[in-house]
Each structure stands twice: as C-alpha cells, then as structure tokens.
Amino acid sequence: MTAQLRPVCTRTIPPMSGCMTMDRANTDGMGRLIRIALALYLIPALVAVLVVGAVGMLVLAAARLFVGPGGRANGWPDLPTGTDLPLS
Secondary structure: OOOOOOOOOOOOOOOOOOOOOHHHHHHHHHHHHHHHHHHHHHHHHHHHHHHHHHHHHHHHHHHHHHOOOOOOOOOOOOOHHHHHOOOO
C-alpha cells in the first residue's frame, strides 16, 4: 500500500503592519555576541578544571613514589606485628 500525496496550495502571509519585526542581521549579531560571551566565560572555567585535575594527579604520583610499591613509606622501619607489640 502506497500513500498518494496531493498537491497543496499555500499562500504566504504578509507581515502585519505596526508589529515589531526582527531582521536577520540583528539576530545573527546577538547570537554571535552570546556565543562569544559564553566562550569567554567557559574557557577559563575549563582551563581551571584541567589545572586542578593535573595538580591532583601530580600529588597522587608524588605520594605513590614516596610510599613505594610495598605500600609502606621507603626508609621507615617495619612495625612489629602480633604479640610483639609493646603494651605501655
């Protein structure tokens, strides 16, 4: 089953006199201005988020290097375990 499309006559509606019309150049200028304002606001925010993330990663890497692969700080003596703990 196929649908048959009928031709439809359309007429253009003339703009009403006395009503406010926005020309295309004005809306394009405002759209560009809004995009520039958003870019000026959001790009520094994005850079700040990336810098904070990078500093956090550096702190984690430095802590990992300080602790070492065994999970204890390098150069620190091992704690006694079990019943060898002194009671004081």
